[in-house]
Amino acid sequence: AQSVTQLDSHVSVSEGTPVLLRCNYSSSYSPSLFWYVQHPNKGLQLLLKYTSAATLVKGINGFEAEFKKSETSFHLTKPSAHMSDAAEYFCGVSGFDSSYKLIFGSGTRLLVRP
């Protein structure tokens, strides 16, 4: 069965410093991997997705993620945090062994300090 583990429930960074949100996955087949962001009282917005093309995926708002099969990881990074990045981030996996249901991690809340 597919599963996702987000290794940090909270991450705090200063504005202008790099962001790293960690995600590990488990899948028997080649998965699709996603990062979504949720601002307070909003739905989920797609940041980026990996679907077996390039292993380095660029998304919106300067975010990118690297698929590392050997480490079963799909960490989200951004070179320089902005105050508007403060939100909750969800990593998700989908694929054949979940009947293409989207399975989410528990979320990482990103706090950006001025």
Added chain:
Amino acid sequence: KAGVTQTPRYLIKTRGQQVTLSCSPISGHRSVSWYQQTPGQGLQFLFEYFSETQRNKGNFPGRFSGRQFSNSRSEMNVSTLELGDSALYLCASSLAERSNTDTQYFGPGTRLTVL
């Protein structure tokens, strides 16, 4: 293109009542999935509908049901509401390709409060 819309945005109900939530997918999208989001359990998959048929189901009691209409709009229903049903209910739509290229796009959610 308009995004996924959900109505109503907020609902307050009392225990024992029932509730119906509505979701209109992105134009051209044929699949609608529903998720429940709570602080304790996170994001949990409820069910997916495609061509008016339930294609996938999560681990929720039978009080939770849904349906899809011929125009791909979907409704979910919760009967005999319990306090624990208080949550943000999110709807997502996709093209429904059974492949790794399919992507789900989410609506703003319906916030249900059960008193």
